[in-house]
Amino acid sequence: MEPSRPLRSARGRALLGPLGMAVVTAAAAVVVATVDPNEPGHYPTCPSLLVTGLFCPGCGTLRAAHALLNGDLAGALQMNVLAVLAIPVVLASWVAWLRRAATGRPRSWLAPWWVPAGTLALLVAFAVARNIPALAPWLAP
Amino acid sequence: MSTPNGPQDPYQPSGENPYGQQPPVYGQQPPVYGQQPPVYGQQPGYPAAPPPGYGYGTPQGAPPPNYLVWSIITILLCTIPGIVAIVFSTQVNSKWGTGDAAGAYDASKKAKTWALVGTILGVVALVAYIGLMAAGVFASTATYNWNS
Numbered sequence: 001m002e003p004s005r006p007l008r009s010a011r012g013r014a015l016l017g018p019l020g021m022a023v024v025t026a027a028a029a030v031v032v033a034t035v036d037p038n039e040p041g042h043y044p045t046c047p048s049l050l051v052t053g054l055f056c057p058g059c060g061t062l063r064a065a066h067a068l069l070n071g072d073l074a075g076a077l078q079m080n081v082l083a084v085l086a087i088p089v090v091l092a093s094w095v096a097w098l099r100r101a102a103t104g105r106p107r108s109w110l111a112p113w114w115v116p117a118g119t120l121a122l123l124v125a126f127a128v129a130r131n132i133p134a135l136a137p138w139l140a141p
Numbered sequence: 142m143s144t145p146n147g148p149q150d151p152y153q154p155s156g157e158n159p160y161g162q163q164p165p166v167y168g169q170q171p172p173v174y175g176q177q178p179p180v181y182g183q184q185p186g187y188p189a190a191p192p193p194g195y196g197y198g199t200p201q202g203a204p205p206p207n208y209l210v211w212s213i214i215t216i217l218l219c220t221i222p223g224i225v226a227i228v229f230s231t232q233v234n235s236k237w238g239t240g241d242a243a244g245a246y247d248a249s250k251k252a253k254t255w256a257l258v259g260t261i262l263g264v265v266a267l268v269a270y271i272g273l274m275a276a277g278v279f280a281s282t283a284t285y286n287w288n289s
Contacts, residue, residue, distance in 0.1 A: 047270045048220075058217035086213075093210050106203030110245075113235030116209050120227045123216065 014101040018094060033069035037062040055130045057082060057123045060141025079141045082126050200242035205249035207233035211256045218263025226255035 035042050048056055060079035067075035068084065076084050100107060130139035207230040216223030229252035236244035 044271055044274055047266070056217065056220075061217070090210055107206065108203065110204035110207070110234050110237045113231055113238055116207060116227060116231040116234055119209065119213065120224070120231065123213070123227075 011102070011104050014104070015098075018098040018101050021094070029065070029069055032062060032065045037066050055127070055140055057127045057130075059130070063141060078138075081139065082122070199238060200240055200245075202242070204237050205233055205246045206253075207231075207249060208252045208256050211260075212252060215256045215259035215263065219259040219266065222255045222259030222262065226252050226259060229255060 037043050043062065046056075046059065048054075049059060058080070061083040064076040064079035064083050067073075067079060068087075073084075099105075126139070129135050130141075208226065209230045212223055212226035212230050214223075215226055229248045232248035233245050233252060236242075236248055
């Protein structure tokens with residue numbers, strides 16, 4: 001449709017956001033897929049886990065990503081259910097971002113208020129639940 | 142939407158005009174929207190902010206971003222500012238839903254600020270932590286054992 005002069009047009013600059021994010025994410029995925037977080041010493045222990053000993057809602061995301069990138073969906077779900085379930089949502093959000101950048105059309109829709117509020121409630125509930133020993137076999141990393 | 146990338150006229154009458162029953166709050170404005178000067182037209186490439194302060198209905202024009210995904214990532218980096226950012230994310234959606242466009246844009250700005258603050262603090266803390274660990278400060282601390 002349009003001649004490609006990416007860095008000169010405002011639209012090309014807008015595309016730098018989503019495309020740059022994709023490149024950075026792909027590079028991180030290569031590292032996480034090859035360098036195993038289950039081996040001690042490969043990555044530093046999360047400071048909040050080290051200090052508090054509690055699992056935050058993000059705990060196990062690195063190991064879940066490693067499992068998923070190596071084709072182990074069950075292992076990924078065991079490490080962090082919420083992180084795995086969030087992947088389609090994050091991907092859809094990225095596609096919408098890319099589309100807005102590519103077309104220059106502004107956002108046209110906003111979810112009802114309970115979507116972000118429910119997300120916060122879900123994160124807090126998950127943080128509490130995965131630290132309850134009885135639920136740990138399913139929810140703890 | 143004849144000009145997808147161009148400035149939009151928020152007052153452009155669509156099929157049914159939700160402002161038709163507007164109470165005469167803005168008494169000094171002419172009630173005919175077609176006669177208003179295209180103020181927003183002089184900001185090319187910027188989504189036109191709808192007129193603020195309507196008490197009902199979803200405003201016309203482009204809703205502001207709520208930065209929800211960024212806020213959640215911020216929670217994992219640096220908890221407290223991330224939670225504040227999510228609260229403002231929620232306000233973006235709720236205020237937009239009740240027609241408070243100006244409030245929604247304000248909450249969007251605050252969500253972005255808090256997410257940015259949380260991201261910067263989180264990255265600084267992470268770099269400091271890795272630096273201290275490389276310097277051997279945590280050498281005597283037992284690392285967390287995943288497999289226990």
